[in-house]
Amino acid sequence: MKVTVVKDILDANRRVSSVNKARFDEAKLFVVNLMSSPGAGKTALLEKTIADLKGELSIGVIEGDIQTSLDADRIEAAGATFTHQINTHGACHIDGNMIAPVLDLMDMSVLDLLVVENVGNLVCPAEFDVGEDEKMVLFSVTEGDDKPKKYPLMFQESNLMVVNKIDLLPYLDSELETIHKNARDVHPGLTIFDVSCRNGDGLDAFYGWLKEKVAAKKAG
Ligand SMILES: Nc1nc2c(ncn2[C@@H]2O[C@H](COP(=O)(O)OP(=O)(O)O)[C@@H](O)[C@H]2O)c(=O)[nH]1
Ligand SMILES: [Mg+2]
Ligand SMILES: [Zn+2]
Structure with a gap:
């Protein structure tokens, strides 16, 4: 019975999300679902991206947190075109229903x-x-190189993994090659970029990926 309920919830979410997707497609707006453990650097990556691509890409961010608007405040300060904070009050993920009403608040054409x-x-x-359009996982080297094996669905569902905090590698036992291998063992076609949001290393490759995807969505 519990399995049925979970399946119903996932099916209902898929229906709402396909309506969201149709709206994004109509506006030719490229949309990324950015996922990670707490503290891997999602907001730091967005702050950097918004600042570095100012004048090139107009970026909107929907923030999902259990509580507070701390991240939306950071994103607004970084210069995002649109920012909205969702507080889930305990829910541990964002779903299609939560973002659907936010779409009415934004001008997708800009x-x-x-x-x-x-x-x-x-x-x-x-x-x-x-x-x-794309799920991406941000993975911090501080999490330990075994985590892609222990949480495989996240790495299977994402087409892109960005490995963050490579500036900290000298202080850790984690090996970059092992992180890559463990992630590609669960998802052979995974695209991977290694970055440091602290010193900017590797971010250009990620920006290139974003710009290519945005251009392809506009062209399609
Ligand atoms: N050393 C280092 N710290 C980072 C890097 N990126 C983020 N951080 C720090 O990691 C912490 C969590 O970052 P945050 O962006 O709030 O992570 P989020 O919870 O995934 O949004 C903050 O203290 C950041 O300054 C990085 O590349 N190197
Ligand atoms: Mg954050
Ligand atoms: Zn959840």
């Missing part, structure tokens, strides 16, 4: 990219679409 920063959690955010 945006090139919309990012949904999901609730920090390596588990259930991977199960719930929001209507995105």
